[in-house]
Amino acid sequence: MKLETLSHINIERAARRPVIVVTDVANGEQRLVKAADFAADPLHAELDRQLRMGKSAMIEVDGKKLFLNVYAPTARLVIIGAVHISQALAPLARSLDYDVTVVDPRTAFASPERFPDVSLIPEWPDVALPPLNIDHYTAFVAVTHDPKIDDPALLHAFARNCFYIGALGSRKTHAKRGDRLKAQGATDADIAKIHAPIGLNIGAVSPSEIAVSIMAQITAELRLPKASAA
Amino acid sequence: MLNRDEDILQAAEAWQKAGHGVALATVVETWGSAPRPAGSSLVINDDGTFLGSVSGGCVEGAVVTEALDVIASGAPKMLEFGVADETAWNVGLSCGGTIRVFVEKVGQS
Numbered sequence: 001m002k003l004e005t006l007s008h009i010n011i012e013r014a015a016r017r018p019v020i021v022v023t024d025v026a027n028g029e030q031r032l033v034k035a036a037d038f039a040a041d042p043l044h045a046e047l048d049r050q051l052r053m054g055k056s057a058m059i060e061v062d063g064k065k066l067f068l069n070v071y072a073p074t075a076r077l078v079i080i081g082a083v084h085i086s087q088a089l090a091p092l093a094r095s096l097d098y099d100v101t102v103v104d105p106r107t108a109f110a111s112p113e114r115f116p117d118v119s120l121i122p123e124w125p126d127v128a129l130p131p132l133n134i135d136h137y138t139a140f141v142a143v144t145h146d147p148k149i150d151d152p153a154l155l156h157a158f159a160r161n162c163f164y165i166g167a168l169g170s171r172k173t174h175a176k177r178g179d180r181l182k183a184q185g186a187t188d189a190d191i192a193k194i195h196a197p198i199g200l201n202i203g204a205v206s207p208s209e210i211a212v213s214i215m216a217q218i219t220a221e222l223r224l225p226k227a228s229a230a
Numbered sequence: 231m232l233n234r235d236e237d238i239l240q241a242a243e244a245w246q247k248a249g250h251g252v253a254l255a256t257v258v259e260t261w262g263s264a265p266r267p268a269g270s271s272l273v274i275n276d277d278g279t280f281l282g283s284v285s286g287g288c289v290e291g292a293v294v295t296e297a298l299d300v301i302a303s304g305a306p307k308m309l310e311f312g313v314a315d316e317t318a319w320n321v322g323l324s325c326g327g328t329i330r331v332f333v334e335k336v337g338q339s
Contacts, residue, residue, distance in 0.1 A: 001254055001334050001335075001336050001337075002337070003243070003246055003247075003336060003337045006239060006242060006243050006246070006254075006336055007243060009239055010239055010240055010243055013239070023258075023332065023334075025258060025306075025308060025332050027306075028305075028306035028334055055267070055268070055269070056256075056258075056267070056268040056269025057268055058258055058259050058268065067256070067258040067268075067332065069256060069269050070269060
């Protein structure tokens with residue numbers, strides 16, 4: 001591997017941009033494909049599949065064995081609301097290897113006793129969110145049930161191209177939320193990005209079960225091809 | 231996406247820039263119950279210092295030895311370890327899997 005290739009991998013990783021290194025294992029020839037160049041690459045179907053799975057793999061093209069080494073950013077989960085569901089959701093997401101951040105300006109909720117081992121920001125979304133540099137590899141859930149907290153957070157998430165956005169609330173609550181967000185400049189396409197009611201329909205009742213349904217939906221969004229994601 | 235051991239690539243770059251000979255060993259294929267998935271890697275410098283893992287400890291010793299050869303020669307190598315391979319059995323990939331490890335020098339022109 002050329003030093004230049006290694007440096008580029010490290011730069012892209014630090015910037016949380018995915019990169020794939022294609023190696024011809026017969027002779028060691030190598031090229032690096034950056035996220036911006038995936039679509040135009042002759043191997044784009046293979047690159048897309050491996051990136052979506054987050055898996056490195058050997059493939060065979062025209063009799064050549066090529067190793068696709070996938071460097072994808074660690075997925076993050078940003079939870080707006082240090083509520084009961086979040087207490088179940090945060091450790092579950094951590095066990096699935098997400099970096100988890102919980103944001104809630106209400107310090108009675110956002111206490112370290114309730115959220116051990118989690119990055120906890122007891123601030124309003126307008127203060128807490130900009131420094132997080134929320135990006136495509138972020139799943140974003142708003143679960144406070146309080147429009148004063150959830151709404152500005154969701155507006156921030158729309159602008160950041162998160163791979164998943166979910167918000168707690170019934171269909172009726174969600175319809176009202178859509179109207180409020182549109183009054184603040186959100187588009188219909190933005191509203192359509194929100195998974196609401198949040199989570200896969202598995203009949204979840206308890207906070208832990210709701211957490212499972214949310215993480216199942218996030219996993220589907222992350223791993224399934226776009227057309228079949230739930 | 232969920233692979234958290236990639237910071238060894240920072241070490242590889244730093245070692246190389248500090249003037250060390252450096253090799254990168256990467257699991258490229260696995261069969262059976264291999265301990266680490268494809269893409270897992272180990273970096274080795276010419277002191278024999280290494281970071282990361284390709285097998286969770288089973289065959290690292292053998293990989294490091296081969297990597298020192300690769301650093302010296304500059305030519306990449308494909309290594310295979312598995313239960314059918316007596317050496318590999320000896321070095322202990324006892325979990326029953328087979329892995330293929332690609333070893334390349336870092337900083338080749």
